[in-house]
Amino acid sequence: MIGELVRLYDRLVEAGQAPRYGYSVENVPWGLDIADDGAITHVIPFGTLTKNKQFRRMMPVPAHALRTVKIQANFLCDNSSYLLGADANGATDKAAKRFAAAAELHRQVLANAEDDEARAVLAFFSRTPQAAVVEEKLGEGDWKKALTGNFVLCRSGLPLSENPTMQRYWDSWFSSGDEDGDDPAAGSETMQSVVSGQAVVPALTHPNIRGVRNAQSSGSALVSFNAPAYLSYNKKQDQNAPMSKREAFAYTTALNTVLKDDQYTRTINDGSLTIVSWAESGQAEYSAEMNMCIEGAVGVDQQDLIATVTALSKGNPVDFNGVRLNPDEHFYILGLAPNAARLSVSFFLKDTYGSYMEHVRRHYEDLDIERPKFDKRRDLPVWMLLAQTVPPANGGKKRIPASPHTVSDLFKAILTGAPYPTALLTAVENRIGVEHDVPRAKAAIIKAYFLRHPNNQCPKEVLQVSINKESTNVPYVLGRLFALYEDIQHAANPDIKTTIADRFFTNASTMPAVVFPHLSDLAKKHLRKLSTGTQIYYTKRIADLMIRIGENFPTRLSLPEQGAFQLGYYFETQERYKGKNKDDNRETNKEEGVVNE
Numbered sequence: 164m165i166g167e168l169v170r171l172y173d174r175l176v177e178a179g180q181a182p183r184y185g186y187s188v189e190n191v192p193w194g195l196d197i198a199d200d201g202a203i204t205h206v207i208p209f210g211t212l213t214k215n216k217q218f219r220r221m222m223p224v225p226a227h228a229l230r231t232v233k234i235q236a237n238f239l240c241d242n243s244s245y246l247l248g249a250d251a252n253g254a255t256d257k258a259a260k261r262f263a264a265a266a267e268l269h270r271q272v273l274a275n276a277e278d279d280e281a282r283a284v285l286a287f288f289s290r291t292p293q294a295a296v297v298e299e300k301l302g303e304g305d306w307k308k309a310l311t312g313n314f315v316l317c318r319s320g321l322p323l324s325e326n327p328t329m330q331r332y333w334d335s336w337f338s339s340g341d342e343d344g345d346d347p348a349a350g351s352e353t354m355q356s357v358v359s360g361q362a363v364v365p366a367l368t369h370p371n372i373r374g375v376r377n378a379q380s381s382g383s384a385l386v387s388f389n390a391p392a393y394l395s396y397n398k399k400q401d402q403n404a405p406m407s408k409r410e411a412f413a414y415t416t417a418l419n420t421v422l423k424d425d426q427y428t429r430t431i432n433d434g435s436l437t438i439v440s441w442a443e444s445g446q447a448e449y450s451a452e453m454n455m456c457i458e459g460a461v462g463v464d465q466q467d468l469i470a471t472v473t474a475l476s477k478g479n480p481v482d483f484n485g486v487r488l489n490p491d492e493h494f495y496i497l498g499l500a501p502n503a504a505r506l507s508v509s510f511f512l513k514d515t516y517g518s519y520m521e522h523v524r525r526h527y528e529d530l531d532i533e534r535p536k537f538d539k540r541r542d543l544p545v546w547m548l549l550a551q552t553v554p555p556a557n558g559g560k561k562r563i564p565a566s567p568h569t570v571s572d573l574f575k576a577i578l579t580g581a582p583y584p585t586a587l588l589t590a591v592e593n594r595i596g597v598e599h600d601v602p603r604a605k606a607a608i609i610k611a612y613f614l615r616h617p618n619n620q621c622p623k624e625v626l627q628v629s630i631n632k633e634s635t636n637v638p639y640v641l642g643r644l645f646a647l648y649e650d651i652q653h654a655a656n657p658d659i660k661t662t663i664a665d666r667f668f669t670n671a672s673t674m675p676a677v678v679f680p681h682l683s684d685l686a687k688k689h690l691r692k693l694s695t696g697t698q699i700y701y702t703k704r705i706a707d708l709m710i711r712i713g714e715n716f717p718t719r720l721s722l723p724e725q726g727a728f729q730l731g732y733y734f735e736t737q738e739r740y741k742g743k744n745k746d747d748n749r750e751t752n753k754e755e756g757v758v759n760e
Contacts, residue, residue, distance in 0.1 A: 164511045165386075165406065165414045166358050167495050172417035174445035181420040182223040184412055185337040187370075188420075189227060191240055192218035193309055194317040195297070199279065201286030203293050206300045207317060224315060224324040225333045226412070229370055229382070236265035238272055238333055239284070239324045240315040248292025251310035262292050272336040278328055280318055287316065338409075354405040358414075365405035370415040374422030376434035378501035385418070385499075385506050386411075426451040429458065431574070432549060435567040436498055436509060438574065442516065443493040448486040449516060453494070456523055457577065459544040469527065469542065476521035490517025496578060498571055509571040512578055522580040529611035533629040533737050534603050543604055548573065551604045552590035554597075566590070582615040583608075592722065595729060599668040606733040609726045621723035630734035638724040640711045641679070642731025645671050647708065648686045650739050651701050655689035672728045676716040 175181035182188055194207035210220025228235035234257075236245050244250045248262035266288035273281045287293075298306040315322045323329050353362040371382025388394055388403045395403055401411070421427035421439050426447035429438045442449035455463055456472050474481050475490045482488070494516045498509035527542050534540075549565040556562040572584035591608050595601055601609075613621040624631055625639040634640065649663055663682060671678040686705070690698045720728060 168414035168417045169358055169410055171441055171445060172413040175417060175420055178445060181416055184409060185226050185334055186223045187226045188221050189224050189313055190219055191222050191315045192220060192312045193314045194322060195314050196317045196320060197283050197287050199283050201283055201290050203296050206297055207320060229368055234261055234264045236268040238268060240313055241265060242313055243310050246314050247294040247297055249294035272332055276332055280323055280326055280329055284316060356406045356410060357404055358406045358410045363407035365402045366408040366411040367400045369401055369411040372415060372418050372506055374419060375437045375499050375501055375506055376430045378506060379504055383504055383506045387505050429454050432570045433564040435564055436500055436570050438498050440496045446486055448484050449488060449494060452483050452488060457545060465541045472520050472524045475517050476524045478517055492516045494519060500567060510575050519578055522578055525580055526577045529614045530607040531628050532607045532610055535740055538603055543607055547604050548608060551594060551608060583612045588612045596669045599664050601729045601733045606730055609729055613726055618723040620721055621727045625727045625730050630738060635711045636727055637712055637717060638720050638727040639731035640708050641675050642728040643735040644708045646732045646735035647704055648682050651686050651689045655692040672725050673720055676718045679716045
């Protein structure tokens with residue numbers, strides 16, 4: 164995984180989408196223009212105003228250090244505490260130490276510099292911190308806002324971080340600790356890199372990953388060893404996963420870059436899972452198309468998406484946003500979950516693009532089920548599947564997220580063709596037990612689950628796209644009979660508020676022998692309220708189903724048998740809600756006492 168991210172970094176840099184080694188992209192709203200003697204002459208606002216009236220401009224600057232409680236300064240660009248000796252929280256002693264640390268860093272980097280820009284920077288840090296000057300120039304309101312942002316040192320209105328000479332000084336200093344290759348610096352302890360296999364001086368810590376929802380806003384570690392229990396052979400910190408400073412920079416920068424781009428990244432289930440994907444070529448269109456095919460997209464025709472999935476799964480290239488998507492392209496998918504100060508890897512998958520699309524196609528095929536006339540959505544996106552596992556949002560309240568493990572396992576099943584997680588079925592069954600209803604999405608999940616978990620108690624004959632009127636599977640027929648009893652109740656009491664499903668569905672699907680005799684008696688009472696022809700129609704339907712059930716109702720139904728029952732109920736209910744012409748024909752048949760199966 165780390166190696167693939169390192170290779171992705173090289174392609175992103177080549178395409179101009181990621182900062183080169185030793186640099187990071189930061190929000191820098193203010194510039195401090197300095198004179199030859201280091202005095203601040205102007206404060207320059209950069210970028211555009213945001214909604215809260217703060218300036219925002221993202222620019223590449225010398226790489227910012229990973230900060231914890233330790234004081235660590237950055238070169239040329241930093242916050243007010245390090246460049247001006249003024250802390251947003253009023254911690255003057257800490258601010259003074261941070262300014263001194265920044266001054267020391269700049270003296271080290273510019274130790275042999277003789278040009279005017281370097282002299283001006285060194286003169287700036289030789290002066291007393293100039294916070295009062297900046298506050299006077301900005302005014303009280305902007306000064307308070309600026310205390311929480313970054314400043315960059317400038318000359319003649321241009322950031323010194325963009326000055327080629329200053330960049331050379333920084334590059335030389337930043338790379339001075341790199342000893343990759345066969346000739347490491349004297350006295351350096353080398354180890355074999357887990358990325359390249361070469362002898363390197365391992366980086367003790369790696370830069371943080373930022374942009375993962377619900378993780379720490381300051382960034383979280385993907386590789387981290389901070390307790391003795393995790394260390395091996397007296398190795399320190401990240402020496403336990405040895406890689407060079409350059410390799411650590413590359414994989415973290417690649418991940419931070421794609422996390423900022425919605426084409427590469429999707430956040431699922433209210434932030435419990437962040438999925439990052441990329442193609443070998445680095446073209447974002449592959450990721451964008453994959454995300455749409457799995458989740459759908461507003462304004463995108465589902466028929467077009469299915470056509471794309473089908474074509475790619477068959478090995479045919481497809482054009483998308485001016486890029487030809489090659490089904491043989493190597494494609495990588497990384498699932499990340501927030502975990503305090505670290506990130507957990509939920510999964511890392513690599514395969515060809517066409518193989519993924521074949522798994523997605525099969526996923527939609529397994530979920531395919533007859534839908535109500537009002538349901539215009541051809542396929543069910545992942546968010547809708549996850550919504551079936553939790554209570555619905557009521558009263559304007561936000562829907563609670565699904566189980567993170569279920570979410571992760573569901574995506575792995577979709578992307579690899581593996582069986583769907585048992586936790587998905589369990590959660591759906593729990594919701595059906597509470598809601599006493601089997602809508603399309605829940606029926607589709609039950610069907611898809613047992614297609615990938617073959618079980619004789621929920622056989623393939625009941626796992627069809629539409630009703631199987633020839634099936635003799637007893638739980639399936641019981642579900643159909645229950646729906647028929649409910650139909651009779653609606654016909655006898657059109658305005659009824661509480662139906663037999665509200666009162667008996669859960670028990671009927673688990674203990675039929677206890678419930679169905681009572682339901683039969685209720686149906687007889689309801690039939691007396693109907694016309695003679697309608698009574699005959701329903702009586703013949705009931706008799707046809709009872710023949711398949713036999714003389715005795717089952718005492719208990721197992722979980723797979725409950726699934727068959729629920730599918731039978733769903734399909735029979737859809738028969739009730741078929742199109743108007745069919746309903747009209749059925750009404751005529753009822754009056755004549757005729758049954759058309």
